Amino acid sequence: MKKRLCAALLCCLLLCSCSGISNTLQVMRNELRPDAPLAAIPYIDPGITTTFTPQQSTFYYDQLTTEAARQVYAGMLYHLAENTEGSLYLKGDFSRTDVTSALRALQYDYPQLLCASWGQSCSYYSTAGGTPLGIEISIGESGGERATRSQSLKDKVSQTLATAAGYADLYEREQFLYDTLITQVAYDYRAAKSSSDVVNETQTNLSLEDRLAHTAYGAIVSGMAVCDGYASAFQLLCNYAGIEAATVLGRVDPRDGIGGTVDMGDQDNHAWNFVRMEDGAAYYCDPTWDDNGDVYLNDKGQMVEAPFSAQGMRDLGAPVLHRYFNLNYEEISRNHIANSTFVYPQDTAATYGYYLQSGKIVENEAQLLTLAQQARQTSADGTLALEFRSSRTGKDASATFASWFETMGGYSNMFLSTPENGLGCYFIFLY
Known part of the structure; x- marks a missing residue:
């Protein structure tokens, strides 16, 4: 169960070059402009209230390869963080690669700045003789409008963090944030389709x-x-x-890892995360693919994702799954292919994997029935929704699990779902 239409959108950037009527006029104009202030990095946002010590990501900043790109990043960070009106002007020699790589890095290091939500344009200034003078980056939204949206986001984040303060354990806090986020958001199929159209050049805006x-x-x-x-x-x-975390850019095999990969070229069509836990290792999470909130069963027992109308259908009863929660690099890489432009951690630790931490490892009938009885006790409508991991994989696993459930009784139908990536992560619904 996952969102088939996934699209990662890089901030829209228009590039152009400008040269003046004369060297003198251009140089004078450049000298009259003040130097743009640069933000201290990492920038800790004072608008977000938290009792924790922020672990601000600089993952993409750290992989910028030129000082010019780092200057663009720091200048735009200050410009956005301060909700500065007007455009940003930086003196110096900046290539198009410097600008695009810096804005992309900023977009993913500082999500609260909303710098992917509108287009940006960059003008390159030089003398008539071709000597670079500087760049001017303009944003299609006013500082006041950015500030309003940004503050709404920070207020919501602060509210969630206030509740998260009740979780002293790092892993429990991470799962609380994961489950809370997925429960409160719905996948936007319309926006995904629009983004795909832009990638495919059937529309431009x-x-x-x-x-x-x-x-x-x-x-x-x-x-x-x-x-x-x-x-x-x-x-x-x-x-x-x-909790140290970063967004991962890449592509996915829409067949859940069934043999081979899909060649997307350099196009990122998906985004997920890694977090660093107390053992120092990086674990990968995909909150999009763990969102089960719009999945139903029709009257034939078939899974239907995001139906136009759910009338007459049965809610699967588990809005959040954890099949992509804290996988190690080898596990996530079976059907998630990270963008090779960036260096992502390749840890193989498994200590903080969801199924190990929650005790949902099933290798025999007794273990399965124990988990099932616990799930049945918390069921409000008599159905049973259960997720677990097992070394039993392949076509015989479904029949084996069904036979084990027969001794428990009380159910006449079983729905089973598992990503076909060989990890043996199962979701079973009994009704």
Whole structure:
């Protein structure tokens, strides 16, 4: 169960070059402009209230390869954080690669700045003789409008962090944030389709609403997001809950790892996360693919995702799954292919995997029935929703589990779902 339409949207950037009527006029204009202030990095946002020590990500900043790119990043960070009106002007020699890589890094290191939600344009100034003078970056939204949305996002984040303060254990706090986020957001299929159309060049513009679906604002405030909105929101919550986290860019095999991969070229079509836990290892999470909130069974027992109308259908009763919660690098890489432009951690630790931490490892009938009885005790409508991990995989696993459930009684139908990536993570629904 996952969102088939996933699209990661890089901030829209228009590039152009400018040269003046004369060298003298251009140089004079450049000298009259003040130097843009640069933010101290990492920047800790005072607008987010938290009792934890923030672990602000600089993951993408640290991988910028030029000092010019780092200057663009720091200048735009200050400009956005201070909600500065007008455009940003930086003196010096900046390439198009410097600008695009810096804005991309900033977009994913600082989700609360909403810098993916509107287009940006960059003008390159030089003398008539071609000597570089500087760049001017303009944003299509006023500082006041950015400030309003940004503050709404920070207020919501602060509210969630206030509740998270009740979780002293780092793993429990991480799962609380994961479950809370997924429960409160719905996948925006319309925005995903619009983004796919842009990638495929069938249209050139996205509405502001569609752009916001790619941001933490869309996930946390609007409650509608696509994959990079989910990932950015989870990163933001974790960072200010004292958990180091970053958004991962890449692509996925839509067949859940059934043989081979899909060649997407350099196009990122998905986003997920890694977090660093108390053992120092990085674990990977995909909140988009663990969102089970819009999945139903029709009257034939068939799974239907995001139906136009759920009337007459049965809610599967588990809005959040954990099949992509705290996987190690080898596990997530079976159907998630990280962008090779960046270096992502490749830890193989398994200590903080969900099924191990929750005790939901099933290798025999007794273990399965113990988990099932616990789930039945908390069921409000008599149905039973259960997730677990087992070394039993393949076609015979379903029949084996069904035979084990027969001794428990009380159910006539079983629905089983598992990603076909060989990890043996199962979701079973009995009714």
